[in-house]
Amino acid sequence: MVAENVMAVIADCMKKAQSTKNEDRIGEHLAEALADLQVEMSEEDAANMLEGAIASDKSEARRDRIFRVWQQLQSRSPGHQ
Secondary structure (H helix, E strand, O other), rough: OHHHHHHHHHHHHHHHHHHOHHHHHHHHHHHHHHHHOOOOOOOHHHHHHHHHHHHHOHHHHHHHHHHHHHHHHHHHHHHHH
């Protein structure tokens, strides 16, 4: 996956996650992006990239909502017990 594709996956994920307040849908978008990114990089690298994108959201309320879902998703991941 070239850098442009990585950025496109992350941008698409954030656009979808930002467009809803439904935490189940946000979780689906994050999980899908994480899976797509892991095709060419480690789970840790993919997670770090998504976390960085979440942290850069300019809306504090939206950032907090997406990050809360991200934390829930990570807590259910086998590698993050």
